Amino acid sequence: METDSMNSTTIPERMNIDRTRWSYLDCVLKKGGPFTDPEAVFGDGVISRIESAKILVIGAGGLGCEILKNLALSGFKDIHVIDMDTIDVSNLNRQFLFRESDVGKSKAECAAAFVERRVKGVKITPYNCKIQDKDESFYSQFSLVVSGLDSIEARRWINAMLVDMVDAEDPESLKPIIDGGTEGFKGQARVILPTISACYECQLDMHVPRQAVPLCTLATIPRQPQHCIEWAHIIAWEEHRKGTVLDTDDPEHVTWLYQKALTRAEEFNIIGVTYSLTQGVVKNIIPAIASTNAIIAASCSNEALKIMTGCNPFMDNYMQYSGDSGIYTYTFNFAKKDDCPVCGNLARDMQVNPKLTLEDFIASLSERAESQLKKPSIRKAGKSLYMQFPASLEEQTRPNLMKKMSELVEDGEEIAVADAALSIPFRYIIRYS
Amino acid sequence: MAPPIATTPPVLQGPSAKEKKYDRQLRLWGANGQQALESSHILLLNSGAGVVGVETLKNLVLPGTGTFTIVDEAVVCEEDLGVNFFLEQSSLGKSRGEECCRLLLELNPEVKGFHIQKTIADFVKRSDLSQYTLIILVAPVGSLDVASEVSQIAWDLRQPLIYVHSVGFYSHTSVQLPPSFPIVDTHPDPPSTQDLRLLQPWSELLAYAKTQTADLEAFSDHDHGHVPWILLLLHYLEKWKESHNGEFSVRDDKKAFREFVGSHARTDNAEGGEENYDEALTAANRALTLPTIPSDLKSLLLEEECQIPRNSSANFWLIVNAISTFIKKHSLLPLPGTVPDMKSQSKDYIALQSLYRQKSQQDISEVTSNVRALEHALNRHIPIPDAEISAFCKNAAFVKLIHGRKLIINPLKHGWNDNSITTIIEHTTTMNFVSGKPSLFPILIALYGFDSAIAAAASVRPESNNLLAAASASPGFFTLMETYIRDVFGKLDSTSEDLDEALQHTLNIAREIQRSGPGELHNISSLTGGMIAQEVIKIITKQYVPVDNCLVFDGIESASAVYRL
Numbered sequence: 001m002e003t004d005s006m007n008s009t010t011i012p013e014r015m016n017i018d019r020t021r022w023s024y025l026d027c028v029l030k031k032g033g034p035f036t037d038p039e040a041v042f043g044d045g046v047i048s049r050i051e052s053a054k055i056l057v058i059g060a061g062g063l064g065c066e067i068l069k070n071l072a073l074s075g076f077k078d079i080h081v082i083d084m085d086t087i088d089v090s091n092l093n094r095q096f097l098f099r100e101s102d103v104g105k106s107k108a109e110c111a112a113a114f115v116e117r118r119v120k121g122v123k124i125t126p127y128n129c130k131i132q133d134k135d136e137s138f139y140s141q142f143s144l145v146v147s148g149l150d151s152i153e154a155r156r157w158i159n160a161m162l163v164d165m166v167d168a169e170d171p172e173s174l175k176p177i178i179d180g181g182t183e184g185f186k187g188q189a190r191v192i193l194p195t196i197s198a199c200y201e202c203q204l205d206m207h208v209p210r211q212a213v214p215l216c217t218l219a220t221i222p223r224q225p226q227h228c229i230e231w232a233h234i235i236a237w238e239e240h241r242k243g244t245v246l247d248t249d250d251p252e253h254v255t256w257l258y259q260k261a262l263t264r265a266e267e268f269n270i271i272g273v274t275y276s277l278t279q280g281v282v283k284n285i286i287p288a289i290a291s292t293n294a295i296i297a298a299s300c301s302n303e304a305l306k307i308m309t310g311c312n313p314f315m316d317n318y319m320q321y322s323g324d325s326g327i328y329t330y331t332f333n334f335a336k337k338d339d340c341p342v343c344g345n346l347a348r349d350m351q352v353n354p355k356l357t358l359e360d361f362i363a364s365l366s367e368r369a370e371s372q373l374k375k376p377s378i379r380k381a382g383k384s385l386y387m388q389f390p391a392s393l394e395e396q397t398r399p400n401l402m403k404k405m406s407e408l409v410e411d412g413e414e415i416a417v418a419d420a421a422l423s424i425p426f427r428y429i430i431r432y433s
Numbered sequence: 434m435a436p437p438i439a440t441t442p443p444v445l446q447g448p449s450a451k452e453k454k455y456d457r458q459l460r461l462w463g464a465n466g467q468q469a470l471e472s473s474h475i476l477l478l479n480s481g482a483g484v485v486g487v488e489t490l491k492n493l494v495l496p497g498t499g500t501f502t503i504v505d506e507a508v509v510c511e512e513d514l515g516v517n518f519f520l521e522q523s524s525l526g527k528s529r530g531e532e533c534c535r536l537l538l539e540l541n542p543e544v545k546g547f548h549i550q551k552t553i554a555d556f557v558k559r560s561d562l563s564q565y566t567l568i569i570l571v572a573p574v575g576s577l578d579v580a581s582e583v584s585q586i587a588w589d590l591r592q593p594l595i596y597v598h599s600v601g602f603y604s605h606t607s608v609q610l611p612p613s614f615p616i617v618d619t620h621p622d623p624p625s626t627q628d629l630r631l632l633q634p635w636s637e638l639l640a641y642a643k644t645q646t647a648d649l650e651a652f653s654d655h656d657h658g659h660v661p662w663i664l665l666l667l668h669y670l671e672k673w674k675e676s677h678n679g680e681f682s683v684r685d686d687k688k689a690f691r692e693f694v695g696s697h698a699r700t701d702n703a704e705g706g707e708e709n710y711d712e713a714l715t716a717a718n719r720a721l722t723l724p725t726i727p728s729d730l731k732s733l734l735l736e737e738e739c740q741i742p743r744n745s746s747a748n749f750w751l752i753v754n755a756i757s758t759f760i761k762k763h764s765l766l767p768l769p770g771t772v773p774d775m776k777s778q779s780k781d782y783i784a785l786q787s788l789y790r791q792k793s794q795q796d797i798s799e800v801t802s803n804v805r806a807l808e809h810a811l812n813r814h815i816p817i818p819d820a821e822i823s824a825f826c827k828n829a830a831f832v833k834l835i836h837g838r839k840l841i842i843n844p845l846k847h848g849w850n851d852n853s854i855t856t857i858i859e860h861t862t863t864m865n866f867v868s869g870k871p872s873l874f875p876i877l878i879a880l881y882g883f884d885s886a887i888a889a890a891a892s893v894r895p896e897s898n899n900l901l902a903a904a905s906a907s908p909g910f911f912t913l914m915e916t917y918i919r920d921v922f923g924k925l926d927s928t929s930e931d932l933d934e935a936l937q938h939t940l941n942i943a944r945e946i947q948r949s950g951p952g953e954l955h956n957i958s959s960l961t962g963g964m965i966a967q968e969v970i971k972i973i974t975k976q977y978v979p980v981d982n983c984l985v986f987d988g989i990e991s992a993s994a995v996y997r998l
Binding site for chain 1: 491
């Protein structure tokens with residue numbers, strides 16, 4: 001195919017490299033188009049930029065496998081991938097870089113080796129560990145991060161890390177994050193420019209946490225098969241098998257829970273407890289299919305290519321996708337929030353019932369769409385209200401748990417909420433309702 | 434001799450190996466959907482760089498689609514290796530269909546795959562297409578006549594056909610469904626599926642509510658806080674009517690009624706309120722609506738095949754007819770019978786749930802006997818399975834009928850006639866009212882221009898087996914696209930300013946297409962392959978709702994739009 005590479009300014013050592021293989025891609029890298037930024041420069045500079053860029057892929061699962069393939073076929077040559085998981089048989093319906101013989105092996109290592117084998121010239125470096133095991137010095141080496149995670153917690157952690165790393169004096173410190181997520185036939189892709197556009201935390205209330213079933217419902221008045229399963233999971237296991245760590249991947253453990261739940265359901269005339277439902281509830285299984293992963297992962301990779309090369313404008317900044325009924329996408333600018341606890345600089349208002357005890361307030365933080373914190377510690381100016389750690393402080397502040405909020409915090413007063421899962425505390429102004 | 438009685442239950446009554454592997458998808462389309470997928474045979478008629486079709490197959494092989502066949506005349510060249518993941522170094526010089534087939538089959542040992550190295554024209558001329566469940570045709574086919582021929586054959590066979598373009602940052606997917614494509618299992622969102630009949634309670638429900646709430650005021654705090662909200666609303670509706678001449682107006686009384694209910698919640702208890710009353714207030718808006726017959730279903734009832742079903746009619750039509758009889762008699766749909774979870778004692782909830790279930794069963798029985806009578810009248814000997822009738826009744830409000838339309842391959846020749854021009858102008862000039870961005874319809878017009886230019890290039894060099902190379906070598910390629918686009922706008926009476934703006938935008942899209950080679954970009958083909966695979970799965974399982982009928986994707990704006998053409 002015809003290219004005009006020889007006419008543009010070329011870097012001498014590139015002259016002899018045969019780019020025939022990349023003919024299709026080079027069409028959009030070697031010249032601009034009617035929608036590209038008129039200032040942008042195309043040609044070998046862009047090609048060497050994409051080839052030398054270090055790019056980090058977080059997650060080597062359903063989205064990760066697709067993203068690695070896509071980035072390798074978008075001209076990236078120095079890709080890194082981090083994932084702590086090993087391959088399970090239930091991954092094989094979509095994580096197409098893995099085979100039955102790979103079950104039990106590291107996802108990051110398997111995926112990296114496969115794509116390296118298939119696409120000549122790409123280098124993929126795997127890290128078989130948690131994202132939290134790596135620090136700022138690790139993350140600062142990348143130009144861009146593409147994440148295909150299945151956990152809100154991990155997304156919040158990496159988001160807070162990359163926002164925190166931005167140094168206004170050093171443009172290199174700003175690493176764009178491209179994040180994808182799927183559930184069934186639905187998904188979303190977003191582009192985050194930390195401190196510049198809405199960050200993951202600004203958008204947290206897009207993911208309303210599933211309402212936890214009250215413990216008393218599980219213990220005394222179950223009505224749904226899920227209630228019986230949760231009872232077996234939370235209460236019966238503790239009672240009968242204390243000391244054995246529950247492994248939801250162990251069929252014996254799941255069978256035990258299933259039978260306990262079934263017996264309880266029969267006792268209350270509840271129908272619908274099955275093995276599959278038991279598994280779904282205790283492992284919090286989200287349906288996942290190859291096609292949706294392909295769509296969202298390719299959207300993320302397309303944005304990565306556009307951001308790194310300027311070959312067309314990138315998405316601003318959020319796309320929702322639904323394939324349940326026809327195909328529907330909604331692409332919009334999600335506004336940055338000034339009172340975002342991670343990237344904003346204002347404390348955020350929080351409506352609270354003054355009669356709530358501190359203990360109930362802390363519990364409610366895990367359910368509120370805007371906070372979703374599991375083990376938070378609470379401080380106000382000059383005073384710790386409740387600290388989870390260290391043990392001595394926990395003991396000192398424990399009596400406060402029984403006190404009403406109105407006894408501890410004035411209306412309009414600011415509190416700081418810290419959680420082990422996040423690197424920075426959240427600030428809220430308490431408003432009594 | 435009897436075997437010894439086991440003291441502990443067996444451990445492995447868990448899922449089979451296949452259920453384990455497909456667990457995450459079985460939770461979406463179930464064993465029935467999976468069965469349909471496994472017995473299907475997908476035909477891919479590949480052309481161009483051929484990535485979008487192969488990426489589609491990847492997403493179909495993984496979930497266990499039974500069989501696929503790739504028809505592709507191409508031989509693997511160096512350019513393929515930079516854009517197609519299902520080829521490797523050693524594939525160079527070999528049949529592209531064969532190599533893709535081999536590497537796709539590695540993904541799932543349960544799937545069978547075949548390849549045929551022929552031109553599409555040659556293959557279509559000599560093959561029986563009726564053996565395939567669904568056909569995917571990848572543009573540019575080169576000869577628009579061949580594309581039209583495939584469309585005609587599929588139409589005559591009542592076989593679903595998907596026609597796709599993936600060019601640079603753009604893609605287009607058209608779905609040609611048979612003229613009548615009914616779907617029962619549409620998977621509506623759970624909140625929209627509730628039909629509780631609070632404003633039209635059947636006598637058993639009303640009687641039950643009365644006995645359960647007769648002494649409501651005298652209940653202990655514990656009991657008072659555990660009355661299911663359905664019973665609370667029924668109770669206060671009766672009270673309301675007592676003081677309002679026996680009437681409750683959905684339009685005017687809702688707000689005051691909610692306040693009325695709220696005023697009865699106890700606040701002097703330990704919790705300072707009652708959860709069941711809170712639930713009642715939240716649910717009131719949605720629950721206090723008169724049950725209606727949705728418009729989709731209404732139009733179904735007017736279909737000729739519903740009104741006069743034949744001996745050879747699909748089961749679907751007999752059931753619709755039976756439901757139509759049910760509606761005529763009761764002015765209501767069969768009750769779905771599901772009850773959402775709500776604060777209450779276990780036994781009260783279960784009792785309420787079984788009341789709804791019983792009523793639902795009763796309605797299903799009535800519809801079933803209507804079906805049986807109809808079967809008898811039509812002299813049909815194989816009865817429709819009970820489970821099929823029951824599933825239909827439970828989802829009656831959400832069943833859908835899509836009237837498939839024939840593909841438009843070349844709108845200037847056959848397609849955009851005088852009748853459709855207004856619609857086309859609207860599609861072309863209407864801004865996206867949410868984003869304020871231009872319509873995506875011009876992308877489709879530009880892609881038609883691209884087809885026409887490719888066809889012209891192919892007719893100049895019929896011997897070339899790489900149409901794209903031929904096209905890019907042709908200096909007048911953009912002029913060919915431009916001529917076509919201007920012809921289309923000429924047909925659209927381009928005196929309006931909006932249309933002129935749209936024409937300029939369309940020409941820019943053509944420039945962008947020209948800039949891209951015109952070839953495929955892996956990301957756009959992979960994304961489009963994902964969307965096509967979703968459509969294929971929805972069509973084959975007859976679950977969820979497929980696109981009707983033309984989808985455009987813009988990888989620059991990261992946006993899509995669906996048009997009915």
